[in-house]
Amino acid sequence: MSSNAAIKKTPSDAINPLESLSDLLQEDMGKVNTLILKNMESKVPLIPQLASYLIAAGGKRIRPLLTLACTQLYDGNMPRAHRLAASVEFIHTATLLHDDVVDESDERRGQDAANLIFGNQASVLVGDFLFSRSFQLMVKDGSLDILRILSDAAAIIAQGEVLQLSMTGNLETTMDDYIEVIKAKTAALFAAACEVGPIIAGQEPSAAQAMAEYGLNLGIAFQITDDALDYAGGQEKIGKTIGDDFREGKMTAPVLFALEKADAKEKAFWTRTIKDKNQKDGDLAEAQDIIARHDAINLSMALARSYAKKARLALAEAPDHNIRALLDDIVTFTIERDN
Amino acid sequence: MSSNAAIKKTPSDAINPLESLSDLLQEDMGKVNTLILKNMESKVPLIPQLASYLIAAGGKRIRPLLTLACTQLYDGNMPRAHRLAASVEFIHTATLLHDDVVDESDERRGQDAANLIFGNQASVLVGDFLFSRSFQLMVKDGSLDILRILSDAAAIIAQGEVLQLSMTGNLETTMDDYIEVIKAKTAALFAAACEVGPIIAGQEPSAAQAMAEYGLNLGIAFQITDDALDYAGGQEKIGKTIGDDFREGKMTAPVLFALEKADAKEKAFWTRTIKDKNQKDGDLAEAQDIIARHDAINLSMALARSYAKKARLALAEAPDHNIRALLDDIVTFTIERDN
Numbered sequence: 001m002s003s004n005a006a007i008k009k010t011p012s013d014a015i016n017p018l019e020s021l022s023d024l025l026q027e028d029m030g031k032v033n034t035l036i037l038k039n040m041e042s043k044v045p046l047i048p049q050l051a052s053y054l055i056a057a058g059g060k061r062i063r064p065l066l067t068l069a070c071t072q073l074y075d076g077n078m079p080r081a082h083r084l085a086a087s088v089e090f091i092h093t094a095t096l097l098h099d100d101v102v103d104e105s106d107e108r109r110g111q112d113a114a115n116l117i118f119g120n121q122a123s124v125l126v127g128d129f130l131f132s133r134s135f136q137l138m139v140k141d142g143s144l145d146i147l148r149i150l151s152d153a154a155a156i157i158a159q160g161e162v163l164q165l166s167m168t169g170n171l172e173t174t175m176d177d178y179i180e181v182i183k184a185k186t187a188a189l190f191a192a193a194c195e196v197g198p199i200i201a202g203q204e205p206s207a208a209q210a211m212a213e214y215g216l217n218l219g220i221a222f223q224i225t226d227d228a229l230d231y232a233g234g235q236e237k238i239g240k241t242i243g244d245d246f247r248e249g250k251m252t253a254p255v256l257f258a259l260e261k262a263d264a265k266e267k268a269f270w271t272r273t274i275k276d277k278n279q280k281d282g283d284l285a286e287a288q289d290i291i292a293r294h295d296a297i298n299l300s301m302a303l304a305r306s307y308a309k310k311a312r313l314a315l316a317e318a319p320d321h322n323i324r325a326l327l328d329d330i331v332t333f334t335i336e337r338d339n
Numbered sequence: 340m341s342s343n344a345a346i347k348k349t350p351s352d353a354i355n356p357l358e359s360l361s362d363l364l365q366e367d368m369g370k371v372n373t374l375i376l377k378n379m380e381s382k383v384p385l386i387p388q389l390a391s392y393l394i395a396a397g398g399k400r401i402r403p404l405l406t407l408a409c410t411q412l413y414d415g416n417m418p419r420a421h422r423l424a425a426s427v428e429f430i431h432t433a434t435l436l437h438d439d440v441v442d443e444s445d446e447r448r449g450q451d452a453a454n455l456i457f458g459n460q461a462s463v464l465v466g467d468f469l470f471s472r473s474f475q476l477m478v479k480d481g482s483l484d485i486l487r488i489l490s491d492a493a494a495i496i497a498q499g500e501v502l503q504l505s506m507t508g509n510l511e512t513t514m515d516d517y518i519e520v521i522k523a524k525t526a527a528l529f530a531a532a533c534e535v536g537p538i539i540a541g542q543e544p545s546a547a548q549a550m551a552e553y554g555l556n557l558g559i560a561f562q563i564t565d566d567a568l569d570y571a572g573g574q575e576k577i578g579k580t581i582g583d584d585f586r587e588g589k590m591t592a593p594v595l596f597a598l599e600k601a602d603a604k605e606k607a608f609w610t611r612t613i614k615d616k617n618q619k620d621g622d623l624a625e626a627q628d629i630i631a632r633h634d635a636i637n638l639s640m641a642l643a644r645s646y647a648k649k650a651r652l653a654l655a656e657a658p659d660h661n662i663r664a665l666l667d668d669i670v671t672f673t674i675e676r677d678n
Contacts, residue, residue: 044502046504047501101459120440122501124437125501125504126501128500132497135486136487138490139483139486139490147474147478148475151477154474155468158468159382159383162386162461162465163382165385165464
């Protein structure tokens with residue numbers, strides 16, 4: 001409802017294309033939310049309790065929004081899009097819950113709240129429930145093509161997460177390895193969320209392919225930006241946690257760029273903090289200093305921009321439409337946001 | 340190939356109908372194993388490493404065997420049965436991996452080996468991978484009916500596991516609660532594994548319903564027997580671990596029957612050991628004594644027999660066939676086994 005949306009729009013909303021798209025698709029997003037709440041219901045109280053905790057905790061709801069937008073863009077059946085958008089969000093939420101799970105040997109301070117409150121076992125099992133629910137929603141939709149796209153995405157995500165786990169603390173990780181991980185763990189679901197749209201609308205495979213390309217490259221740009229932000233900004237910055245990746249020993253773009261140019265002393269620093277996971281107070285600030293010295297945040301963002309460009313190129317295949325313009329703005333926003 | 344099977348059969352095999360059925364369906368089981376191995380493959384080495392560790396660790400492969408048998412019984416397409424049997428086994432394996440996950444506060448001695456070796460995170464993520472693979476296999480099969488049955492089963496299993504988790508250490512648990520849990524966490528997959536057979540064979544819904552009933556009641560009888568065996572036998576018994584449920588504070592049939600007749604002293608014992616999870620050496624033996632005093636193993640087995648009877652009744656609807664006879668023998672074997 002763009003007319004209603006226009007009334008409530010404030011100047012700060014106006015520059016956030018995710019908000020603008022949410023406003024434009026407000027009624028549809030409302031229906032997706034209703035479906036999400038309805039499908040979280042269970043006779044077992046712990047399930048809606050934990051799931052709603054996580055879903056209330058927010059997130060940008062970018063994936064279901066992409067499914068709605070890419071369906072609307074091709075004039076597809078919106079009730080189908082609502083159900084599949086909920087399905088996509090459930091896969092994402094299940095992944096978040098499973099990311100929460102920690103090992104006894106791990107530091108707990110980097111740990112998310114759901115796990116801290118409900119425990120590992122509950123996080124795993126409720127994640128499994130949401131994952132199953134997402135497939136039940138797809139089965140209700142009844143398209144084998146869409147079931148294939150989303151089950152393939154789910155398998156790719158899991159492989160990306162395992163790959164990331166095996167690479168944790170491994171200083172031999174290459175930039176190609178890194179891109180492979182983020183393609184799988186993040187971008188595959190962005191791609192699937194977008195690809196579903198033209199398929200719902202009964203479009204040719206080339207349209208679905210273009211939107212999948214858009215989603216994939218947007219997802220890569222999104223994740224590189226996330227990883228850069230995890231080292232950007234000072235501790236005093238409000239509303240943003242930094243340093244999680246550092247504490248977990250994840251091999252992300254800023255570290256990889258800094259490692260390429262590391263002298264012996266810096267190499268020893270990364271070995272101690274990331275490889276040996278022997279960290280002390282002040283190490284995060286030191287990591288940020290090294291990263292700044294080698295311009296590794298800017299190099300990461302240049303990498304993100306190269307994928308953003310690919311996303312825009314793929315999007316140009318789509319029909320001329322106000323939603324296409326917003327999807328284009330989202331690419332820019334993704335790499336220019338500061339949280 | 341029953342002729343080959345006959346050659347390798349030994350007297351001890353002859354009385355185990357699961358072995359007899361495996362022998363009869365040896366070639367088909369071989370194809371299922373090949374599919375399982377093939378679908379565990381991944382560019383990420385940790386995945387086949389962990390999955391094959393778990394699959395090598397064995398288990399009875401009862402679920403895929405049921406799918407094969409129930410398809411053969413109705414003369415259905417066996418290549419489809421192979422793929423779906425692998426899919427069913429992947430759901431089961433994923434569940435086992437996720438059951439492995441422990442919380443920091445938990446005792447680790449009751450913990451399974453996969454988790455101990457690979458860690459919580461690896462267990463969760465590889466479980467997710469196998470779960471996704473199972474859906475990819477179903478999508479390849481292409482039957483929406485079967486996708487519905489197995490995705491429903493997966494959602495029910497997850498709910499059963501969460502329900503069991505919420506009931507851990509809760510002495511107010513009723514026998515109905517217990518049956519609800521085992522129906523969901525164990526019997527639902529047995530039911531789905533069987534129901535798939537007549538559907539592959541294009542049978543009427545009544546045939547699928549009968550086999551689902553058979554599987555459901557077999558699964559309940561199977562789980563009650565498992566739970567009874569966890570308190571049966573002495574520590575010296577070889578090849579069998581007992582007391583896992585006790586250590587984890589699970590509310591299972593033997594404890595529930597013993598609780599019904601507990602005097603004040605026994606009630607205090609269960610409160611300390613199960614509710615407060617404050618256990619010391621000798622408590623398991625004490626629990627076994629109390630359970631024996633109230634005949635709670637026999638009462639549990641009588642309960643298992645009542646479900647076994649229902650399984651047999653449902654099976655009687657199936658066509659007269661040597662496989663039907665073996666499926667009937669499996670019911671008896673399930674409740675008479677000692678491990």
